[in-house]
Amino acid sequence: MKRDLNSIAALEKAIAEKFGNEAAMNPKLLWNSEKEQEYLKQSRESQIKEAKLENSQQKIELDGVLIAKKLINKNVERHCDYCDRYSFNRDEAVYLTKYGTCYKCYIQYIMDREERWKNGWRPKMEQKNGT
Numbered sequence: 001m002k003r004d005l006n007s008i009a010a011l012e013k014a015i016a017e018k019f020g021n022e023a024a025m026n027p028k029l030l031w032n033s034e035k036e037q038e039y040l041k042q043s044r045e046s047q048i049k050e051a052k053l054e055n056s057q058q059k060i061e062l063d064g065v066l067i068a069k070k071l072i073n074k075n076v077e078r079h080c081d082y083c084d085r086y087s088f089n090r091d092e093a094v095y096l097t098k099y100g101t102c103y104k105c106y107i108q109y110i111m112d113r114e115e116r117w118k119n120g121w122r123p124k125m126e127q128k129n130g131t
């Protein structure tokens, strides 16, 4: 028992020399705060890592400009199936999403003939048929 008390006293003395009296008063506090600091540091680092990863996943460089990948995917969807036209017009995106065509093709093939379209009719595209 006496030896234990002595070794605790020696430990407190060593801590006091290293960290100052305040820490020696409560070694547990020191340990906790060290552990907390370490935890905070690690959590900060992992947050930074995650943020970097997220960034690299969500943004790609296009002509030297960072663009959200989501946007690029949307642009791919904005490719008209019938006239091979790319549309970046927000209003046209509605037709592209709904029918897979641009507004021009919608007017030409679908408007007032939506039933026909729904029944599976599609315009014959010379380019695609190779004739």
Ligand SMILES: [Zn+2]
Pocket: 080, 081, 082, 083, 084, 085, 101, 102, 103, 104, 105, 106
């Ligand atoms: Zn089109």
